[in-house]
Amino acid sequence: MYRVCWRGLIAGLFTTGVSLAAQAHEGHDHSHWSSLFIHALLLLSMAAAGLAIVFAIYRAISRWLPAGK
Secondary structure, three states: HHHHHHHHHHHHHHHHHHHHHHHHHOOOOOOOOHHOOOHHHHHHHHHHHHHHHHHHHHHHHHOOOOOOO
């Protein structure tokens, strides 16, 4: 399980980096054939990062709360 989480985190960070590099160029063209794919990568990576943050917060809180609450 621990390895799966790290692999997912690394994959998410890689996806974020790739899509941000593609987004941050001059001549950003929404009519290009790859625009939909690039935007989907950006949105998916942002969602994955958000879910990872929520999961990390949930785990941190669950460690401090008693099991019965």
